[in-house]
Amino acid sequence: MIKAERHQRILARMQEAASVTVKDLAKAFATSPITIRRDLIELGERGLLERTHGGAIATHEVFAEGSARYEMYNYGERNHQQSQEKAAIAECAAQFVSDGDNILINAGTTAQALAQALRGHQDLHVITNGLTVASTLGQGVRTSVYVLAGRLDERKQATIEHPGVEGFSRLQVREAFLGVHAISTEGIYMRDSEDANMNRAFMDAARQVTVLADHTKFQAFASFLIGGWTRVHRLVTDELADQEVLQAIREQGVDVVVVEGL
Incomplete structure (x- = not known):
């Protein structure tokens, strides 16, 4: 799975559950925890999530990019x-x-x-x-x-x-x-x-x-x-x-x- 695809799917999951763990994502995407941590760092730098111990939680921007933003217009x-x-x-x-x-x-x-x-x-x-x-x-x-x-x-x-x-x-x-x-x-x-x-x-x-x-x-x-x-x-x-x-x-x-x- 390419990086852009993983990022999209991580954010889609966070729209539904608000938080994710490195362990669960690595298993779901059949990739290494190191790769997932790098993904979370990049998404965090874009302001789309806040990193936590072992995972991340969604920021407001995640929902704004999805249904919430769609509803605004x-x-x-x-x-x-x-x-x-x-x-x-x-x-x-x-x-x-x-x-x-x-x-x-x-x-x-x-x-x-x-x-x-x-x-x-x-x-x-x-x-x-x-x-x-x-x-x-x-x-x-x-x-x-x-x-x-x-x-x-x-x-x-x-x-x-x-x-x-x-x-x-x-x-x-x-x-x-x-x-x-x-x-x-x-x-x-x-x-x-x-x-x-x-x-x-x-x-x-x-x-x-x-x-x-x-x-x-x-x-x-x-x-x-x-x-x-x-x-x-x-x-x-x-x-x-x-x-x-x-x-x-x-x-x-x-x-x-x-x-x-x-």
Whole structure:
């Protein structure tokens, strides 16, 4: 396991448990206690934890980097974060969609950027749980948009539903385009279980899956795994993404597309 991956997983654990021990981490990551101590020293120097005898405790910044920080911003504010990267990633991803295509796009600000990039396409059939995705695509040329029913989450501008309901079992699309909260060498993650469950169902409904993620998702922490890279065909990201993590993802058979020149 590469260092960036260990750091991400250490912080993800601390979001849940608030404290960790060197012994437990060394066992969990199949590495030496010396390596873990070095990791904790580096994370401590970044202000993300406080070292204790035999381990570490989380600082406020750990939670601020995860769900707590996410909650601080409304949808409109998040939409302006990394807007240039999101737009470039979306324009690139739109090239993999043809007129008349049958696709699924999840909710979120990167997904909305893709919807904007697809407005020049014609005769699309799009399934989404994103309200802003639907309203943006509704301005396209002869585009049919199907919004999944469910509970409205105003903060996410999305409908949320348990994937066990009848409608999900009948979903089938050529490709799903998914924005996510976090990325590691093991897979893609969401910050809450409802989102993860729903996006897992989206993956099951698609013949191919493309993940859209700017470089900040490689530094983020999220607890709930949607799926491993064996379930993903393509990752579209920007040139500031962690190169070690990208190489590890490539080695798992994923087509990694990096948008350059931002």
